[in-house]
Amino acid sequence: MSKLAGMAINERLFHVGIMEEFDAAISSCNQKEAVALLQRAEISREEAMVAVATIFENPGRYGYPKQ
Template sequence: MTLNERLFHVGIIDEFDAAILSRDQETAIALLQRVELHKQEAVETVATIFKNPGKYGYTER
């Protein structure tokens, strides 16, 4: 299952998207940990998205 599928499956994809768009690193990491990513994986994933959000479908408001 992809990361997005996991987030959708547990019903937190909108929360994750909001955390990314508001650049709330702590919340984004916590949400990824809820879908069984290890802390370090979650930190790296969020950092990667923050470096180039457009690449992952996130646009500035």
């Protein structure tokens, strides 16, 4: 079993060391990069796409500036 199992998305991103890259991808509206980074954190493509779309729908809710 992976060390990332059971971790939240932010925890996974932090553990893998790509939190800042993910924040930059979201801030620049780079959906493809954001999904790829989530996949590096062992999140399935489908789940990553849903997560990124959800963040883009209401970025302020997740601590990002409104697009």
